Amino acid sequence: MTLNVNLAINEGIARISLDGRFDFNSQRAFRSSYDDPLNDPEIHSIEIDMKAVDYLDSSALGMLLLLKERVEAANKSLALANCRGTVKQVLDVANFHKLFTIR
Amino acid sequence: MCFPSAPPNSVSQQLRILVADDTESNLLLISRFISTLGHTPLLARNGREAVTQFERAAPDMVLMDVVMPVMDGYQAAMKIREISPHHWVPIIFISAKAEEAEQAHGLGMGGDDYLPKPLNLLLLEAKINVMRRIAGMQRQLEENAQQLQTYQKEAEEEQRTAYALMKRMIHTESLNDPALRYWVSPAKRFCGDTVAATRSHNNNLYVILADATGHGLPAALNLLPIIQIFYGMADKGFNVAHIAEEMNRRLSDTIPTERFISTVLACFSYREKTIEVWNGGNPGPVLLSAAGDILHQFAPRHLPLGILGAKAFDPRTEIFHWKTACQLIICSDGLLEIENSEGTPFGKARFLEILTSVPAKPRFASLVTAVREHMGDNAAHDDISMVMVDCTQLHYPAKLEALAPQPATGHNGPWRCQLTIGAAVAKTLDLIPLLLHHLEAMEIEKTKCDRVVLIISELYNNALDHGLLHLDSSIKAKPGGFEQYLTLRQERLENLDHGEIETQVEQRIIKNRRILRICVKDSGPGFDFLPHLSQDLSHNVQPYGRGIPLVKGLCKNIRFVGNGNEVIVDYAL
Numbered sequence: 001m002t003l004n005v006n007l008a009i010n011e012g013i014a015r016i017s018l019d020g021r022f023d024f025n026s027q028r029a030f031r032s033s034y035d036d037p038l039n040d041p042e043i044h045s046i047e048i049d050m051k052a053v054d055y056l057d058s059s060a061l062g063m064l065l066l067l068k069e070r071v072e073a074a075n076k077s078l079a080l081a082n083c084r085g086t087v088k089q090v091l092d093v094a095n096f097h098k099l100f101t102i103r
Numbered sequence: 104m105c106f107p108s109a110p111p112n113s114v115s116q117q118l119r120i121l122v123a124d125d126t127e128s129n130l131l132l133i134s135r136f137i138s139t140l141g142h143t144p145l146l147a148r149n150g151r152e153a154v155t156q157f158e159r160a161a162p163d164m165v166l167m168d169v170v171m172p173v174m175d176g177y178q179a180a181m182k183i184r185e186i187s188p189h190h191w192v193p194i195i196f197i198s199a200k201a202e203e204a205e206q207a208h209g210l211g212m213g214g215d216d217y218l219p220k221p222l223n224l225l226l227l228e229a230k231i232n233v234m235r236r237i238a239g240m241q242r243q244l245e246e247n248a249q250q251l252q253t254y255q256k257e258a259e260e261e262q263r264t265a266y267a268l269m270k271r272m273i274h275t276e277s278l279n280d281p282a283l284r285y286w287v288s289p290a291k292r293f294c295g296d297t298v299a300a301t302r303s304h305n306n307n308l309y310v311i312l313a314d315a316t317g318h319g320l321p322a323a324l325n326l327l328p329i330i331q332i333f334y335g336m337a338d339k340g341f342n343v344a345h346i347a348e349e350m351n352r353r354l355s356d357t358i359p360t361e362r363f364i365s366t367v368l369a370c371f372s373y374r375e376k377t378i379e380v381w382n383g384g385n386p387g388p389v390l391l392s393a394a395g396d397i398l399h400q401f402a403p404r405h406l407p408l409g410i411l412g413a414k415a416f417d418p419r420t421e422i423f424h425w426k427t428a429c430q431l432i433i434c435s436d437g438l439l440e441i442e443n444s445e446g447t448p449f450g451k452a453r454f455l456e457i458l459t460s461v462p463a464k465p466r467f468a469s470l471v472t473a474v475r476e477h478m479g480d481n482a483a484h485d486d487i488s489m490v491m492v493d494c495t496q497l498h499y500p501a502k503l504e505a506l507a508p509q510p511a512t513g514h515n516g517p518w519r520c521q522l523t524i525g526a527a528v529a530k531t532l533d534l535i536p537l538l539l540h541h542l543e544a545m546e547i548e549k550t551k552c553d554r555v556v557l558i559i560s561e562l563y564n565n566a567l568d569h570g571l572l573h574l575d576s577s578i579k580a581k582p583g584g585f586e587q588y589l590t591l592r593q594e595r596l597e598n599l600d601h602g603e604i605e606t607q608v609e610q611r612i613i614k615n616r617r618i619l620r621i622c623v624k625d626s627g628p629g630f631d632f633l634p635h636l637s638q639d640l641s642h643n644v645q646p647y648g649r650g651i652p653l654v655k656g657l658c659k660n661i662r663f664v665g666n667g668n669e670v671i672v673d674y675a676l
Contacts, residue, residue: 058316062361094384
């Protein structure tokens with residue numbers, strides 16, 4: 001099972017929608033999705049849409065931490081959107097609401 | 104590292120081609136033609152000669168007549184394949200028997216292609232070139248396979264060494280504690296989960312369950328620094344918050360951003376009947392009564408270790424005070440996520456269902472069996488680990504009576520040290536490691552050291568709680584009182600702005616015996632100590648008031664001075 005990544009840009013917001021299983025194997029797909037928006041001066045914030053993510057493991061959490069570091073270095077903002085069910089649970093257990101804006 | 108000397112990806116331009124034919128004119132024609140193409144012909148006049156030549160000269164290709172005396176071409180081809188089962192050399196049959204069935208038979212006998220007689224030399228040249236290309240690719244594959252095999256052997260050897268090393272560093276024998284049961288099931292050879300336990304000087308049991316991001320060797324490597332810190336600090340009796348803080352500091356300095364460690368660090372005190380937990384990112388240890396009621400769940404209050412910097416790190420712990428027999432179960436998220444053949448995770452609901460429906464004794468084993476059954480033959484995605492601590496098995500050391508005086512060893516002369524702690528320092532001081540360090544330097548043997556530390560920390564805590572913080576122990580007797588006591592203690596400690604505690608330890612030599620005189624004095628108003636002195640420890644069913652009788656049991660004598668704000672005890676070394 002793989003993760004499908006879709007990027008949409010609207011009024012300075014890059015929305016990266018994830019679909020499928022977000023784990024160690026999605027590393028490359030996920031990382032390559034945010035390179036362009038990070039380098040784009042027109043974009044001020046990045047939103048990760050987790051609506052269609054059905055599984056999230058600790059390496060995925062690690063990838064989110066890495067993204068956060070890059071976003072902060074680029075002076076942009078980051079939010080995790082549509083976190084529900086298992087995804088929400090995993091984020092709660094890891095206390096990621098202390099680090100991320102979760103919507 | 105060593106690479107094969109031949110250039111990869113091609114058989115050299117000049118080939119050595121074995122030609123087998125019993126007709127001299129054919130042999131001459133083909134070998135001449137081969138020479139003009141720039142290759143070297145090797146000649147054989149029947150099948151047997153061909154086999155001998157093949158063994159001797161190891162050619163790059165074979166052109167074989169089918170009908171020959173002594174041994175025919177098919178038999179010779181089969182022999183050649185037997186001789187060289189792993190190294191492929193193309194064999195092309197040349198025959199006047201040109202029917203399709205005959206050709207198919209020849210290919211079945213180990214040939215790679217078929218050329219009809221009379222020989223078309225243009226076609227022969229083309230076939231030689233095709234075979235050369237295929238042989239080149241084949242050789243490349245063989246070389247790659249060989250290299251992979253070498254890498255694999257090297258990697259396995261390295262892993263074996265690393266595994267042996269890590270096993271020693273995590274020393275699992277400390278997990279053989281009567282109060283503890285554990286189960287660790289790695290997804291790969293190296294486990295990114297670890298469970299460790301150790302007893303401190305005053306017999307508190309420290310347990311850690313840590314789950315590093317990912318699995319395999321990189322995950323396992325990230326665990327090493329925190330395991331070392333765990334043993335180093337827990338043995339010396341550092342408090343849970345300090346240990347967690349130090350682990351986080353080390354990790355945030357060393358591991359990459361995307362890696363972190365979900366950790367439960369717990370300290371069990373049988374004497375205080377407390378469990379103190381720091382939980383960063385673990386699904387939550389569950390405390391169960393013997394009957395299977397859930398008494399408490401230690402929710403994950405913090406981020407995992409290794410994410411926050413030292414300044415932002417929150418070391419606050421949660422303390423639970425138990426009253427009756429209970430068991431604490433801690434597991435990694437891998438256990439809850441383990442999937443069966445239909446892809447259904449084991450899940451928290453099933454986990455709690457088993458824990459609450461099985462009696463205390465077979466509880467742990469039942470859970471392990473259930474997880475194994477659920478998992479079936481499926482390989483786990485993640486490491487699984489679980490540990491259970493049975494609070495009824497945490498026994499305080501059986502012998503509390505004072506040790507009979509032994510002939511003095513170690514530093515025999517008198518010495519004295521005094522430590523005065525003001526309000527500001529009292530808020531954060533971890534007294535025990537400090538004392539241990541000093542006493543060990545004074546060459547007091549380990550078991551006695553532990554007792555001395557126990558005595559001093561009892562007296563110091565009394566001075567702090569009652570002398571400086573004015574706490575009343577009887578609060579502990581009310582329902583929920585222990586938690587209330589601890590909350591109150593925390594609040595008052597944070598607001599403490601005056602007062603001091605003076606601790607003095609003095610070694611006296613009396614009739615050639617070493618006696619430690621310990622004196623603890625606080626700036627508080629003192630207390631009515633007489634009822635405490637007459638208490639018998641074994642009959643105390645109250646959740647408080649054990650401290651002084653305990654000290655009394657360990658020492659030659661105990662004496663309160665003034666209003667009770669100063670206490671002096673003698674301990675024979």
